[in-house]
Amino acid sequence: WGYNPSFYFAVDKYYGTKNDLRAFVDECHSQGMAVIIDLVLNHSFGQSPFYLLYKDADGKPSADNPWYNQESNIKNTSLSWGYDFNHESEYTRALVDSVAGFWMSEYKIDGFRYDFTKGFSNTPYGENDWANGPDNARIANLKRMSAAVQKRQPGAYVIFEHLAATSEERQLGDAGILLWCNKNEAYCETAMGWSGSKTDFSGLYAGTSMPAGSLVGYMESHDEERTGFKAWKWGNTGVIASTTSTNTGMSPATGSNINLSTRTKRLATNAAFFLTVPGPKMIWQFGELGYDFSINNNSDGSGYDDQGGFRTDPKPIRWDYFEDADRKKLYETYAALLDLRHSYPELFASNTTFSWKVGTANWDNGRTLSATSIDGKSLVVVGNFTLADKNFSVTFQETGTWYELLKDNEPLNVSSTTQTIAVPAHEFRLFTNFKPTLTGIETTAPDAEKPLIYYNRGMDTLVLPAGEAKRVEVYSVNGMLVMTQEKCTSVGLSALPVGYYMARAYMEDGRVQVCKIMK
Known part of the structure; x- marks a missing residue:
């Protein structure tokens, strides 16, 4: 639930109160959605009480620290952060299991994505070693962790950001564990329009090298650059948002939308070769609208630091993207592809x-x-x-x-x-080879000679001129049901915050119509 947590049994105030989080999880469950949280348990930093209780004068964890190694077992500085947990310690293992159990029992969390599980052993790795294994001690510990989660809550999601040798990942996949599958580089290259050795998508599909459905594929993540940004800044001729050979701007907020239509088409083609591949997929926030602010932008998009100074800053929230015709078409492509997955599993x-x-x-x-x-x-x-x-x-x-x-x-x-x-x-x-019937919210409205429902902005009300509806449902722009009303000829929306919504009216005679709302 954020970078580098240190207090493993507390909700960060950024996300509201603990009861706010409980309400959020309950609402997700009512909509058929699971909630998975990210756990960083390879390392922590100086505010951790587990470190502070047992530390030496030089700042290192003390030799008798029950939870930490004095030094990381991985000497490669690209794979070593903060203070390294000793995952061979019975105290660390008890902590890991207790943290998972707490979130499942107190907040009804459905599973976990564990960060950097390569580090969950004490096997020594040198400065130039990427710790890919196979590492039998690590495999045993990770299987133990997963089994402890399943014992507490059978069927819980366990996802590892492992990114190690296939021979090791397969053993974890065979144990029912899902594995993070990073294909950012390939999809960035195709978004930019650069052919070459980095554009191969094939590793996204588990094939015969991994158990079916064991890879959680992604084009973008909190650790990777946006495909839309790289296309905007470094795209090939006709793709880049510049009339010159290079894009001198650092942020789409101040740059040009030249070639936006081309870029969103390329992002849609990426999605077509992503969402049609068997196995679970992750979409990073606003990817379905072609988000093109950098991972290195600051909170309002005006600042850019390619050294990572703004890496963990909040990023601009751009609901207005939904009103851009090119971005909306990309959104609709994502919706149709996902609808195909859900309608014909x-x-x-x-x-x-x-x-x-x-x-x-x-x-x-x-x-x-x-x-x-x-x-x-x-x-x-x-x-x-x-x-x-x-x-x-x-x-x-x-x-x-x-x-x-x-x-x-x-x-x-x-x-x-x-x-x-x-x-x-x-x-x-x-x-x-069949005529699909999709079930999505935006694809179910029939042709009608007169509207069954429309939004009266002045009255902030949904009006049903065709008569009484059996039921009206109002959804947020991200598909969450926010209001339901039975047997009605109008629905007041004053209780809803400003934003974008979708209403669906079910009439007594079987007709259905969808209405878009912008408050």
Whole structure:
């Protein structure tokens, strides 16, 4: 719950009171969402009482400190921070288990993402060693930790930021542990439009090297630069937000929106080759709107420090991005792809037949992805990451009628399993061999000759001119249900804070309509 926590049984005031957090978790659960918190238990810094109780005059943990090593077992300074916990100590193990148990019992937390689990042993590693293992002592300790969590709460999520050798990660995956999978570099390169050895996506898919569904893939995170920012600042010709060869600005707040449409298209194509891959995925905040402030920006976006001085500053909150046509289109692409995942989970299951061509050799001739579920549903994705419109040869699983998802299921007659598909520069096409019926909030409104519901800004009220609704639901912009009213012809919204909302009205005759609200 933040960088470098030291008080493991307390809610940071930044997030409100402890009862505020309890209410938040309860509301998430009512919406079918799990809550997972980040635990940093490899190291801590000087305010930790576990350090302060047993420290020497030179500032190091004392030899009799029950919880800390005097020196880190990892000498590589890029992998060593603060004071190093001794994970071979019975006291440290009791602390680790107690912390997890506390959050699960007191706050009903559903699981944990453990930071830098490479450090959870005392095996010595040298200055030039990246501690990739395999490390049998580390594996044993981490399995022990996970088992202790599962004993307290069967089915809890246990995620490790391990980033070690596959031979070691596989042992953890076989134990039911999820592993952080960093693909930031590859997706940044494709967002920027630079072909080369760094653009290969293939490690995102567990394949046969890891247990199915064991990799938590991500394009961006709190530790990695934004794909949108790198495209904005260092993109190729026609991608970069500059008319010159380099972008001299340091923040999109003061820069140009030149080529924004191109960049959001490339980010959408990234998403198409990310969210259609089986296994859990993480989207970092505002990624679905093409967030292009740097990880090194300050809180209002005006300052930039590439040495990391602003790294942990809050970043600008840009709900206004939702009103930009290019960014909103990217958002809708994310929504449709996620809706496809949720509506047809069989296409993304462990028994799905999945293949893709996403290496450096596939840059010029189009990257492709295909999946077929056990019941015969299939999808095909083709992406053009180059800077020019192209015709690609695409292999379909079968002939017949296919449907293009993001063109209102426009039919495509596939007369041969090998077809030529035209794909504009920066874009992708996604086809299914069935006509998807998606369940998303923004895709369920039927055509209507007159509105069933509209927002009266002056009265701050939803009005239903078509008569009484069986039920009206109001959602926040991030999909949280914030209000429900039964049997009504209007709904007052004065109790809701200023912001963006979506209302869905269910009429007595079965009609449904969605209304967007900007207060």
